[in-house]
Amino acid sequence: MYPVNTSTAARSSYHHGDLRNALARAAADLAATGGPDAVTIRGAAREVGVTPTAAYRHFSSQADLLAAARELAMNGMVVAMAEYLGQVPDDGDPVDRAIERLLSTGRGYIRFAQDEPGIFRTCFTGQLRGAADPDPGLDAMGPYALLGQMLDELVALGYLAAEHRPGAEAGPWAAVHGLALLIIDGPLRDFGPAERNAAIDQTLAMTVRGLATGPRGRAASH
Amino acid sequence: MYPVNTSTAARSSYHHGDLRNALARAAADLAATGGPDAVTIRGAAREVGVTPTAAYRHFSSQADLLAAARELAMNGMVVAMAEYLGQVPDDGDPVDRAIERLLSTGRGYIRFAQDEPGIFRTCFTGQLRGAADPDPGLDAMGPYALLGQMLDELVALGYLAAEHRPGAEAGPWAAVHGLALLIIDGPLRDFGPAERNAAIDQTLAMTVRGLATGPRGRAASH
DNA sequence: CGTAAACTTTAGGGGTGTTAACTTGGCATG
DNA sequence: CATGCCAAGTTAACACCCCTAAAGTTTACG
Numbered sequence: 001m002y003p004v005n006t007s008t009a010a011r012s013s014y015h016h017g018d019l020r021n022a023l024a025r026a027a028a029d030l031a032a033t034g035g036p037d038a039v040t041i042r043g044a045a046r047e048v049g050v051t052p053t054a055a056y057r058h059f060s061s062q063a064d065l066l067a068a069a070r071e072l073a074m075n076g077m078v079v080a081m082a083e084y085l086g087q088v089p090d091d092g093d094p095v096d097r098a099i100e101r102l103l104s105t106g107r108g109y110i111r112f113a114q115d116e117p118g119i120f121r122t123c124f125t126g127q128l129r130g131a132a133d134p135d136p137g138l139d140a141m142g143p144y145a146l147l148g149q150m151l152d153e154l155v156a157l158g159y160l161a162a163e164h165r166p167g168a169e170a171g172p173w174a175a176v177h178g179l180a181l182l183i184i185d186g187p188l189r190d191f192g193p194a195e196r197n198a199a200i201d202q203t204l205a206m207t208v209r210g211l212a213t214g215p216r217g218r219a220a221s222h
Numbered sequence: 223m224y225p226v227n228t229s230t231a232a233r234s235s236y237h238h239g240d241l242r243n244a245l246a247r248a249a250a251d252l253a254a255t256g257g258p259d260a261v262t263i264r265g266a267a268r269e270v271g272v273t274p275t276a277a278y279r280h281f282s283s284q285a286d287l288l289a290a291a292r293e294l295a296m297n298g299m300v301v302a303m304a305e306y307l308g309q310v311p312d313d314g315d316p317v318d319r320a321i322e323r324l325l326s327t328g329r330g331y332i333r334f335a336q337d338e339p340g341i342f343r344t345c346f347t348g349q350l351r352g353a354a355d356p357d358p359g360l361d362a363m364g365p366y367a368l369l370g371q372m373l374d375e376l377v378a379l380g381y382l383a384a385e386h387r388p389g390a391e392a393g394p395w396a397a398v399h400g401l402a403l404l405i406i407d408g409p410l411r412d413f414g415p416a417e418r419n420a421a422i423d424q425t426l427a428m429t430v431r432g433l434a435t436g437p438r439g440r441a442a443s444h
Numbered sequence: 445c446g447t448a449a450a451c452t453t454t455a456g457g458g459g460t461g462t463t464a465a466c467t468t469g470g471c472a473t474g
Numbered sequence: 475c476a477t478g479c480c481a482a483g484t485t486a487a488c489a490c491c492c493c494t495a496a497a498g499t500t501t502a503c504g
Contacts, residue, residue: 016482037259042460053462054483062461124408125347144409170410170421171397171428177408178400179392186346186399187366188392199392206393210432238451264491274492276451284492445504452499460491467484474477 020058020068022048027069028076031122039066039122066122073122077112078142084108085146095157095216099208102150106176106204109143113180120180147173151211158216168211175207242280242290244270249291250298253344261288261344288344295344299334300364306330307368317379317438321430324372328398328426331365335402342402369395373433380438390433397429 016022026047030038041062045052059065088104090097113120147169154160160168182188183196191199212218238244248269252260263284267274281287310326312319335342369391376382382390404410405418413421434440 019482040460041462051484052460053485056462057482124403164424167417167420167424168428170401170404171425174399174401174404174421174425175393175397175429176400177396177404178398178402179396180400181346181403182392182396182399195389198389199396202386202389203393203396206390206429206432207397208432209435210428210430213431241450262491263493273452275453275494278493279450447504448502450499450501453497455495457494458492461489463486463488465484465486468482470479470481472477472479474475 016048016050019048019050019054023050023055023058023065024068024072027065028072028119028122031066031069031073032116032118035118036066036069036122036125038118039069041065070122073119074142076116076119077123078146080112080116081105081108081143081146084111095154095159098150098153098157098159102147102154102172103204103208105143105146105150106172106207107200109176110180110183110200113184117184120184124177144169144173154211154217155214158214160211160217161213164211164213171210172207175203179203238270238272241270241272241276245272245277245280245287246290246294249287250294250341250344253288253291253295254338254340257340258288258291258344258347260340261291263287292344295341296364298338298341299345300368302334302338303327303330303365303368306333317376317381320372320375320379320381324369324376324394325426325430327365327368327372328394328429329422331398332402332405332422335406339406342406346399366391366395376433376439377436380436382433382439383435386433386435393432394429397425401425 023044026044027039029047030040030043039062041055041059042052044065045055055065059068085101085104085108088100092100151160151165151168151172155162155165179188179200183191183199188196188199245266248266249261251269252262252265261284263277263281264274266287267277277287281290307323307326307330310322314322373382373387373390373394377384377387401410401422405413405421410418410421
C-alpha cells in the first residue's frame with residue numbers, strides 16, 4: 001500500500017518526495033474531466049495513492065488545492081492558445097494580418113473552452129473572494145496580455161484610435177469569454193456545430209467592427 | 223415543531239399545503255446568498271422547517287430543486303431588467319432612443335449580475351447536460367427575447383443592416399454576459415467601481431459600434 | 445368511515461472537508 | 475555511531491452533504 005509512482009521525481013517508499021506537485025497535477029486532471037467541482041482533496045489524494053490528510057501537509061484547504069489546479073490550467077490555456085495562434089500565416093496586408101491575429105486569438109480562446117471545458121471553467125469560474133491570492137488577477141492575465149499586444153498593433157496601424165486604446169481589452173475579452181461560456185454551459189450549449197460557428201463568426205465580426213475607430217478602421221468595412 | 227408559515231398560502235399544521243413552492247422559494251433564497259452550490263435539499267428543508275425526506279415528495283433530486291430555483295431566479299432577472307429598462311426616457315431621436323434602450327438592456331443585465339451575483343450565477347452556471355429540461359433553453363430566453371426586439375428596432379431604423387440581423391443576438395449577448403462574469407467572479411472582480419464602469423462603458427460602446435452596419439449606422443460615429 | 449396523500453421518524457450506504465493524535469523514517473547533531 | 479528531532483505520512487473521528495428505503499402518523503376528501 002505504498003504510494004505508486006504516478007509520474008515524476010518520486011522517492012520510492014514512505015516519503016513521496018514530490019507530493020505537492022503530484023497532488024496539483026492530479027487536481028488538474030480531475031478538473032479537466034469534471035470541472036472545478038471535481039477537484040477534491042480526497043480525489044486527488046486517492047489518485048496519487050496517498051491518504052487524504054496527507055494532502056493537508058501541502059495544501060491548507062480544498063480551495064488552496066483548487067488554486068494550484070487553476071494555475072496549471074491557466075498555463076495549459078496560454079500554451080494551447082499560443083500554439084493555435086502560431087498557425088496563422090504571416091502574409092498579406094499588415095492591417096488584415098493584425099486583424100487575423102486578433103481573430104485567431106479569440107478563436108483560440110473559444111476553441112480551447114470547447115475542447116477543454118473542464119479546464120476552462122477551472123480557470124475562470126468559482127473564484128473565492130477572500131482566498132489568499134498572492135498576485136491578485138495577474139495569474140489570470142495570460143490571455144489578457146496577449147490581447148493587449150494585438151490591440152497595440154491595431155493602434156500602430158491606425159485601425160483602432162489611440163484615444164480608445166486604454167482599457168480596450170475589456171470589450172473583446174468580454175465578447176469571447178461570454179460566448180465561450182454561453183456555448184459550454186449556457187443557453188447556447190445545444191446549438192449544432194453550424195449555428196455555433198455562425199454565432200462565433202458573428203460575435204467576432206461585431207467585435208472587429210466595434211474596434212474600427214481609427215482612420216484606417218473606418219475605411220475598411222469587413 | 224410544526225412547520226412555520228414562512229410565507230404564502232400554507233395551511234396551519236401537519237400538512238404544509240404549499241410545500242413545493244415554499245421549498246423552491248427557500249432554494250432561491252439560498253441561491254441568492256450562496257450561489258447555486260448553496261442550493262441543497264437539506265438546506266431548503268431546514269429553512270422551511272421540514273424534514274429533508276419530505277422534500278423528495280416534491281423534487282426528485284437536488285438537480286430538480288435547483289432547476290426550480292433557477293426558474294425563479296430567471297423570473298427575478300427579467301423583472302429586474304424590465305424595471306430598469308422602464309426608466310429610460312422616451313424622447314429624442316428614434317435611433318438614439320433605440321440605442322439607448324439597447325444600452326440600458328445591457329446595463330440592466332450587468333447591473334443585475336452585480337447586485338445579485340448568486341441569482342445570476344444560478345441562472346447560467348452549472349447547467350447539467352442530461353437534466354430533464356422540459357423546454358430546453360427556452361426558459362433562459364428571457365433576456366434573449368428582449369434583445370431580439372431591440373435589434374429588430376435597430377433594423378427598422380436602418381442602424382443595423384438587415385442582412386446582419388439573423389443571429390445578431392449572439393454578439394451583444396456574449397459581450398454583456400462575458401463582462402458580467404468577468405466582473406462578478408473573474409479576473410475583473412477586484413476592479414474598483416471606476417475601472418469597472420469604464421470597462422462596462424467601453425464594452426457597450428464597442429458593441430454598439432459593431433452593430434452599426436446599416437445606412438444610418440455608418441453615419442453616426444458615437 | 446376508510447382510503448390515500450402528505451409528512452414524519454429511523455436507518456443506512458456513499459461522498460465530501462477538516463481536525464486531532466499517532467507512527468514512520470530521513471537527517472543532523474553530539 | 476547512536477540519538478533524537480521533526481516533517482511527512484498515518485489512522486480515527488466529527489460534521490455535513492445526497493439519496494434510498496421502510497414503517498409510522500396525521501389529515502383531506504370521497
